[in-house]
Amino acid sequence: MNRKLLDPFEPEYPESIEACLDDEYAVKCAFSHNGSFLATARSDGWCYIWDMDTLNVMRKFSHGESALLGLSWSRSGRFILTYDEAGVCIVWDLRTDAIRARVEFESPVTCARMHPRNGAQFVVCLSREAPCLVTIGSDENTPHTISPIRISAEGVDQKSKAAASTCCCFGKKGVYVFFGTSKGVIHAVLMQTLNIVCSTKLSASAVNTISRNPRGSDIVTSSSDRILRVCEVCLPGQETRRKVMPENTPPSISVATKIQDIVNRVHWAQALFSSSGDYIVSGIQHKAEHNIYIWDKFTGSLVKMLTGPNELLEDCAVHPLRAIYASVSTFGIIYMWTRVPQQNWNAFAPGFKELEENIDFVEPEDLFDRRLIKEDGETVDCISERIQQDKRDAAGSDEAETNIEIDITDDDPLFSDSDTQSDDDGFVLPVLIKNEDLLLASEMPVSESSIPANQHGETLEPGLTITES
Numbered sequence: 001m002n003r004k005l006l007d008p009f010e011p012e013y014p015e016s017i018e019a020c021l022d023d024e025y026a027v028k029c030a031f032s033h034n035g036s037f038l039a040t041a042r043s044d045g046w047c048y049i050w051d052m053d054t055l056n057v058m059r060k061f062s063h064g065e066s067a068l069l070g071l072s073w074s075r076s077g078r079f080i081l082t083y084d085e086a087g088v089c090i091v092w093d094l095r096t097d098a099i100r101a102r103v104e105f106e107s108p109v110t111c112a113r114m115h116p117r118n119g120a121q122f123v124v125c126l127s128r129e130a131p132c133l134v135t136i137g138s139d140e141n142t143p144h145t146i147s148p149i150r151i152s153a154e155g156v157d158q159k160s161k162a163a164a165s166t167c168c169c170f171g172k173k174g175v176y177v178f179f180g181t182s183k184g185v186i187h188a189v190l191m192q193t194l195n196i197v198c199s200t201k202l203s204a205s206a207v208n209t210i211s212r213n214p215r216g217s218d219i220v221t222s223s224s225d226r227i228l229r230v231c232e233v234c235l236p237g238q239e240t241r242r243k244v245m246p247e248n249t250p251p252s253i254s255v256a257t258k259i260q261d262i263v264n265r266v267h268w269a270q271a272l273f274s275s276s277g278d279y280i281v282s283g284i285q286h287k288a289e290h291n292i293y294i295w296d297k298f299t300g301s302l303v304k305m306l307t308g309p310n311e312l313l314e315d316c317a318v319h320p321l322r323a324i325y326a327s328v329s330t331f332g333i334i335y336m337w338t339r340v341p342q343q344n345w346n347a348f349a350p351g352f353k354e355l356e357e358n359i360d361f362v363e364p365e366d367l368f369d370r371r372l373i374k375e376d377g378e379t380v381d382c383i384s385e386r387i388q389q390d391k392r393d394a395a396g397s398d399e400a401e402t403n404i405e406i407d408i409t410d411d412d413p414l415f416s417d418s419d420t421q422s423d424d425d426g427f428v429l430p431v432l433i434k435n436e437d438l439l440l441a442s443e444m445p446v447s448e449s450s451i452p453a454n455q456h457g458e459t460l461e462p463g464l465t466i467t468e469s
Contacts, residue, residue, distance in 0.1 A: 012276055012323045013294045013304050013335040019055055021334035023048060028070045028315045031332060032077045033317045037429070037454050038326055039080055040334065041068035047082050049094070049429075052324075055217045055336075058429060061092050072112060074119040078427040081122055084110040087414035088125060091136060094429055101136040103144055105129070111167045115191075117174040123149075125165040131179060149194050151187045167210045176235055178219060180207025186221065186253055190454065191357055197236075198251035202229055209270055214320060218256070218297075222271040228259035228282060230297055257300045261293075283316040283327060290329055292316060292337070306337055319363060346445065354387060 025042040032039070037058065038050040045066055049059035066084035073080055079100060083089045087105035089112055092098075107126040115121040120136040135145040151165060165179040165187075176197065179187045184203040187196050207226035212219050217233045235254045259280060266286040274281055280295040290308030293300065311329035318325055325337040 002132075009126060011339075012274055013279065013281075013339075014306065014323050014325055015339040016306075016337065017308065017335045018338045019336040021055060021336065022332075023328075023334055024332040026314075026328050026332045026334055027068065029317045030071055030073060031317050031326070032073045033075050033320060034077065035321050035324075037077065038334075039071050040328070041071045041075065041082060042332070043067040045084065047071060047080070047092070049080075052335075059094060059097065061097075063090055067262050069109065072114045072122065073146040074114045075116050076119060076427045077429070079114065079119045081112055081114050083112045083124070085109075087126075087424070089122070089134070092123070095427065097432075101144060103134055103146070105132075106181065111166070113168055113170055113177075114173050121168070123168050123177055125168050125179065127164060129164070131168065133164045133191075147194060149179075149189055149414075151181070151189065151196060166206055167208065169210045169212050170211060171233075171235075172214070172217065176233075177211055178212070178233075180210045180221060182206040184223060185383055186210070186219075186231070188233070188251065188253060198253055200231070200255075202255065203227070204232075208268075211272050213214075213273045213277040214275065215273075218277075219253075220273060220280055222268040222282065224267075226265055226267055227258055227463050228268060228271050228280060228295070229255050230257040230259070230280065232256045257297060259295050259300045269313050270316050272316070273297075274318060275320055275322065281318050281325065283313045285313065288312055289424060290327065290335070292325060292327060299464070308335060331334045366427065 021038075021040075023040050023042065025044045025046070026040040026048075027043050028041040030039050033035070036052055038052055040048045040050065042048065045063045045068060047061040047063060047068065048057050049061075050056070051058050061082070063082050063084055064086070066086040066088070068082055068084050071080060071082045078094050080092050080094065081089060082092065085108050087108050089101075089103045089105070089109060090099055091101040093100045103124075105124065105126055107128040109124055110127050111125040113123050115123075120138075122134050123131060124134060125131045129148075130151065131149045133147045133149060137144055137146070165181050167180045168177060170177050175191060177191055179188050179189065181187070183201075184205050184207060185199055185201045186207065187199045189195065190197050202221065203223055203225050206220050207223050209222045210219060211221075217235075219231050219233060221229050221231065223229070232254050234249055234254075236249050236251065259282075261284075264286060266284040269283040269285045271280060271282045273279070274294075278297055280297050282293050282295070284291050284293065288310045290311045290313045292306040292308070292313070293302060294304040294306070296303050306325070308327065309329070311331055311333070314328045314330055316325060316327040325338055327335045327337065329335065
């Protein structure tokens with residue numbers, strides 16, 4: 001579909017459920033960076049990769065017997081990180097369908113995220129230990145490097161869990177990483193030095209989830225006090241939506257908007273930004289309701305509520321480019337929310353006129369006349385005039401073919417990405433062809449019953465036939 005034909009004023013959120021993916025055991029889901037694939041983490045320890053064009057399973061990975069708690073994509077889409085409740089993190093290589101790295105921790109993993117620029121690094125949040133930065137070795141002989149990140153000067157307190165982080169997310173370019181703790185504090189850590197740049201206490205409740213804006217520098221958090229908070233981040237060298245902050249900017253994280261359901265006081269399953277970064281998408285964990293709320297980021301007002309089936313919502317994900325949402329129910333079913341886009345043909349053909357209803361065409365009297373008398377009294381042959389006009393048009397098209405300029409660029413800021421290209425940005429998922437049930441004729445075993453025999457019962461050599469005289 002041509003994006004130029006879409007209505008620029010059309011809402012970017014979906015309206016209804018278009019498809020259902022029966023995954024049976026899905027608990028978490030996440031779109032790839034370009035939105036071509038959807039990965040699901042299952043409670044039986046498997047990870048499925050779904051193709052968004054065909055809605056079929058492209059890959060299946062067995063993580064282990066423990067239930068998966070989440071997953072994270074690399075920017076190129078070649079690597080995917082899965083982690084379970086036993087403290088095992090595995091990085092899968094989709095090009096070779098093999099394990100690139102396997103790291104085990106003594107504490108359960110609460111959250112893990114891949115670096116947006118470097119596919120060989122990821123951050124892990126542990127429930128009883130300080131978070132860690134894992135650097136994968138270049139080959140099998142090079143060991144993995146695990147660097148602890150001290151987000152508390154006192155270290156890890158076994159009683160208060162002062163240094164235990166509950167969630168994390170990277171900045172847009174991976175310069176900073178944000179951690180949310182069980183004490184309601186957000187820490188911004190510089191990746192180059194692994195030191196805390198600034199900290200902000202949001203509330204006394206634990207921070208459950210934290211997500212960044214794909215088109216800006218702000219972040220959104222969901223806490224146990226049932227409040228969503230949109231925070232503005234001002235860090236040295238941080239690129240905002242309009243400009244780059246100078247180096248002498250004092251670091252700060254401030255709450256810009258608070259969002260909550262005052263009537264029902266529901267818990268939020270997830271809080272994410274929309275593809276343009278202007279809306280907040282959140283799913284609720286309330287009774288047997290499968291509802292997704294869409295809030296205005298600037299005013300905090302409710303824009304749209306998507307009502308699904310009577311199933312508890314476990315997780316939701318937002319497509320990075322299109323108005324497509326994916327939600328996971330407690331029965332393991334993945335619902336794809338979308339809307340049918342209305343194409344604006346006036347942008348494609350300026351002379352095109354849209355009709356609200358059918359109009360009866362009135363044929364003029366001189367439509368098929370051979371001769372036409374102009375206003376000045378001159379008589380013109382319509383057929384010869386039409387032939388000459390066709391020749392002039394053909395001559396003009398020949399001249400235009402000599403200087404053809406084709407614009408293949410798309411400067412739409414909504415679909416552009418300011419991140420620099422990485423080494424694996426040209427990765428394409430290879431297609432696996434399995435013909436286990438189909439055997440070639442040359443590979444089929446030859447049995448004695450298939451060898452022809454003559455009338456005396458003697459077997460013939462392969463290639464010979466029996467003829468009757």
